[in-house]
Structure formats: structure tokens, C-alpha cells
Amino acid sequence: PSHLPVWRAVPDESGKGFTDIIYEKAVGEGIAKITINRPEKRNAFRPLTIKELMRAFADARDDTSIGVIIFTGKGTEAFCSGGDQSVRTKSGYADPADVGRLNVLDLQVQIRRLPKPVIAMVAGYAVGGGHILHMVCDLTIAADNAVFGQTGPKVGSFDAGYGCSIMSRLIGPKRAREMWYLARFYSAAEADKMGLVNKVVPLANLEQETVQWCREILTNSPTAVRMCKSALNAVDDGHAGLQELAGNATLLFYGSEEGNEGKNAYLNKTRPNFSKFPWLP
Numbered sequence: 001p002s003h004l005p006v007w008r009a010v011p012d013e014s015g016k017g018f019t020d021i022i023y024e025k026a027v028g029e030g031i032a033k034i035t036i037n038r039p040e041k042r043n044a045f046r047p048l049t050i051k052e053l054m055r056a057f058a059d060a061r062d063d064t065s066i067g068v069i070i071f072t073g074k075g076t077e078a079f080c081s082g083g084d085q086s087v088r089t090k091s092g093y094a095d096p097a098d099v100g101r102l103n104v105l106d107l108q109v110q111i112r113r114l115p116k117p118v119i120a121m122v123a124g125y126a127v128g129g130g131h132i133l134h135m136v137c138d139l140t141i142a143a144d145n146a147v148f149g150q151t152g153p154k155v156g157s158f159d160a161g162y163g164c165s166i167m168s169r170l171i172g173p174k175r176a177r178e179m180w181y182l183a184r185f186y187s188a189a190e191a192d193k194m195g196l197v198n199k200v201v202p203l204a205n206l207e208q209e210t211v212q213w214c215r216e217i218l219t220n221s222p223t224a225v226r227m228c229k230s231a232l233n234a235v236d237d238g239h240a241g242l243q244e245l246a247g248n249a250t251l252l253f254y255g256s257e258e259g260n261e262g263k264n265a266y267l268n269k270t271r272p273n274f275s276k277f278p279w280l281p
């Protein structure tokens, strides 16, 4: 179908309520949409924003009716402009009366390990820590007004983690050096050419196109997509990547007759009979 989904706001189950984000699910479809809602700050994130985003992503992960998550920013001016510089302290970003820390790193890891595709839907600026957030998403659909870049070297920050390693994998080490050393901004067309995004569409079609990609993914096998996400990450993620891929193998084994033979025998206080299972070539 070509119609846009009907979005239903999802209440925050912790009871705290969301102030910095909007969390929605498509009625009758397996799509969640998580929106940073600070357009007056070009959707810069503060620690509260990150905490709310992490609660929403956790909910979308746990909801077995959700297969794909759209991550976006409110309005057409920005996807996200990175860390809110006005709450930056000597030890990182801090809410009032809180200790500063580098909160966004936990969110990056959460998106990377979440066993469902996360699609960045980018209109306007995706810069600084906001650029890294789009890079850690599985796919990026960009509007033709999108602008990409790192600002860290201009404002005294850097992301020497995923911000460098994933970028280098995405666009190659020469281009990654260019992006970080010069801290220039790139148009959607340039980003497309570099392999930073999957598709560029007119701003007016952005949500329609993104939803179309979600719907296409949702027609496919959830387990196959899950395995591909963890496998595509595993080679770069070392022990953590292998652990996740292995967890998926265990998950599949738990559903098998052979896996259950051992558990059932234990619970029944009998000997397991594994002889009925072949030693496959």
C-alpha cells in the first residue's frame, strides 16, 4: 500500500512520560517511530533525551509485533545536531544536579545490537553526534535537503569509537579522514555518492519512501533479517559481535527437538537420548 501509516503515540511504561522524544507505533503494521523532539535546538540531545530514546528503543525491541524502527528528528531542519553544547561539563553531558558522562555511547551500542533493522530518516542536518547516530543505524533514507558532517574538531570533541570505525567501513579510510580532519558539511547528493546513505528522495516523499522500505523488510523472514544484522556486524564487533551471533545460534537451537531433548530429560530426571539425532556432515 502507498498510504502513510496511522501513527499512535505510545505512553512511556515507566510512567515518567516523554518530554524530549515522541514515540509512536503504526496502527496494524510492525513499524515503530522514534523522534527526537527538540527542533528549537536542531534536535540536539541532552542526557534526558538519551535516557528517553533508550527506553523507547528497549520497548520497540521487546514488542514482538514490531519488526522495524524508524529513527528521526522533529521537523525538516534537522535529524540531530549532536550533543547539546549548553549542558556539556568537564566530564561529559549532564542534566541539572547529575554527573556528566558520555551518555550517547550507550545508545549507539543499543542500536547496533538491537536485533531488528533501525532506519535513520534524515531531513536537514545530521551533524556531530547526530551524524554518528545515523551511521550506527542499519539504513539511512535522506531527504534532498539533508546535510551530513562531523563538527567535533571545530567544537572540541571527537568520537574515536563507532564515529571513526563505522565511518571508515562505510566510506573508506581516506574519505573518513577527510570528514574528520576538515569537518566539512556534505549535501545529500554527495553523501549518496560516498555511500553514507541508502537513498535520497525529495523532502516531501521522505516518510513515504522510508515506510515503503519498512514494509518491504516486514514481508521478509524475521529470523533471516535478525541473523543478517548480527552477521554483518560480527566481523567488525570482535568478541561482542561473535557473542551476539552466537546468541542467535543458541536461540535457534533452543527451538529445536535436539535442544529440548536435553532440557526435558533433565526435568524428567531421565537420561537424554541424543542418539536419535544425526551427526550432520
Ligand code: S0N
Pocket (backbone or CB within 6 Å): 040, 041, 042, 044, 077, 078, 081, 082, 083, 084, 085, 086, 092, 093, 101, 102, 103, 104, 105, 125, 127, 128, 129, 130, 151, 152, 155, 157, 158, 159, 160, 163
Ligand atoms: C546544526 C547547525 C549547522 C544548524 O545551523 P542553523 O540552521 O543555522 O541553526 P542555528 O541557528 O545554528 O541553531 C538553531 C538553534 O539551535 C541551537 N543548537 C543547534 N545545535 C546545537 C547543539 N548541538 N547544542 C546546543 N544548541 C544547539 C543553536 O544554538 C540555536 O539556538 P538559539 O536560537 O538559541 O541561538 C548548527 O546549529 C550547528 O553547527 N550546531 C552545532 C553542531 C555541533 O557542533 N554539535 C556538537 C558536536 N559534538 C557532539 O555531538 C558530541 C558527540 C558526542 O556526544 C560524543 C561523541 C563521542 C563520545 C562521546 C560523546 C558524548 O559527548 O557523549
